[in-house]
Amino acid sequence: MSLFWRIFLLNAIVLIGATALLLGPVTVSTPVLLTEAAILAVGLAAMLVLNALLLRIGLRPLQRLTRAMTTADLLRPGERPGVTGGREIAELISAFNAMLDRLEAERAASAANALSAQEAERARIARELHDEIGQTLTAVLLELKSVADHAPPEIREELLHVVETTRSSLDEIRRVARRLRPGVLEEFGLVAALKALTNEFATPVLSVQHRIDSDLPPLGPDVELVLYRVAQEGLTNVVRHAQAKTAHLILRRVPGGVRLRIVDDGRGIRGAAEGTGISGMRERALLVGAKLHIGPAGRCHPDSDADLELGITPGGGTEVCLTVPVRQGSH
Template sequence: MTGVLIRWGLPVLVAAAQLWPFAIGDESYGWPAYAVVLASAVPLFWRRRAPVVVLLAVLLVAASYDHVGEVPGQPVWYGAIVAMHAVAAHSAPPARIAALVLSIGGTVVAVGPVTALRTIALLVAAYAVGRVNAAAVERAERLERERVVEAERAAERERARIARDMHDILSHAVSVMVVQAEAGPVVLRADPARAEAAFDAIASAGRDAMAQLRRILAVLDDDGGPRAPQPTLDDVPGLAERVRRAGVEVDFAVTGVPVPLRPDVEVAAYRITQEALTNVVRHAGAARADVRLEWKAGELVISVVDDGRGAVATGGGRGLIGIRERAAACGGTAEAGPRGDGAGFRVSARLPA
């Protein structure tokens, strides 16, 4: 609204200021004098659309002011000042520089030295103010574009994070449930207690997956309500226990002195361990997995080693890619591959502490 008022109000203000001497004097002036004053203000309505043309028109009209008969003794350079500001703010460099040079040259030729010096000073000042305003507008627009780009990048990172979380949660839960469901009919008659434990493991994996999915979906909810906490290192023992119920012997150990971690590092540590154990259940054919959390100076080292086939399925899965992405996102590194002796698979991650 302010911009519209300035855009359309300035020509009216210029015309009013230059007509004011006509109203307060006792003399009467002919219509050509009024016409010249109005003609020096009306073109300003188009100063943004054709700034150079408007400036030249205003300067030519202003130069004829003293040649139309009896007029008030006043300068009529207000329109030229506004037009020069528009040229500096809205014209390309060659056009605005040429317009400034022509304006100064024409002023020197058309008026006396004192008036010329004063007019040139005003035109140069208007040009300088116009360039400062244009630079401020350009900077604001650039910052806005950068803000939009950064917001888009942040949204893309958030989408990628949510996709990784859902992959890890569903992959882990479904893997445990499939393994237990396949084992259930086999042991149902031979070992009812073990069959009951298998069904309990299926239910537990399903409940845990639902709880974690609710946490993710809560992030997408804009109602401003309370958010459930993300999983942390304190939840890793429960993760190991669920894998034990799936039939894999898991040895979990922590060495070193734990230190506080950033929230994103806590979540990454849990998800990396979760995905590594999911691979053990789904792909490795392992009977045993060793999970180690080793606290060292300035870092947490996560190691998950199994005694399976030494390879994981690669048919389009994103598990190992997600592990590396999670580690990199919080300033760490991760690597995965067969063990040196060829028996088993190893996932290792180093996260900043």
């Protein structure tokens, strides 16, 4: 029965019942007596309450659908509303679920194309920085050193200062190029790349420690790149925003896949809005069917023994936790 006829019949039953009472034992005088007015008021209130109750029961599936519409987030795939209610409501919920499936698939495909283009552009910029600007600065550095060696003593110190500035700029360009294109990931694999990443982000005020299982399952290049980029963005956020003294990079084998955790002892998220960095991590997680959780340290996927050994305090700082499923025999 359609929604229209269900509501119509519910109201018709109530009105027919009221009419039958008026034609039967219930009579109304002219003018209306006080007792009769009270009876009519009570009857009207009862009809309204009954009608509201029946409508609330009939339209409850639409309320669940409304909540699902307002909370749907393509970057956080979640449960679908159950297909319940009458034929028309069930068809509406089914259509909404199908629309979400289609939008999530299209979002994943477009994100994959965008990230692939982004990685290609990063590789191009890294090559230009290394091959063109890097070589130019190297030539400038050699010329400056030659000039400084033959310069009079009164200007030699200034030239040596310029040499050191040029050398620092060259090192910075090489560091930026390595971040844009993780050559160590391509040449030496994920474990070596993550260890190099922790060394790169370590500073005199921030200690970055790593713990990586030695029995990781075979991971495809896409999964390795996602793990590396999420770790890179997580450590970048620690340096920029956390005001932490210690950060941990943990990559462990778990049933059905691997789990990457970036944990710090900083000031925490404190209700801050998610920026483009976190949105990028969520998009990358969707590419490999992974689940990304960001919250207080030790609460996403606590590992009590390891956390206790590493000195991770539950509830302190921030944790980025990426769980990646890995199929058996995948390469």
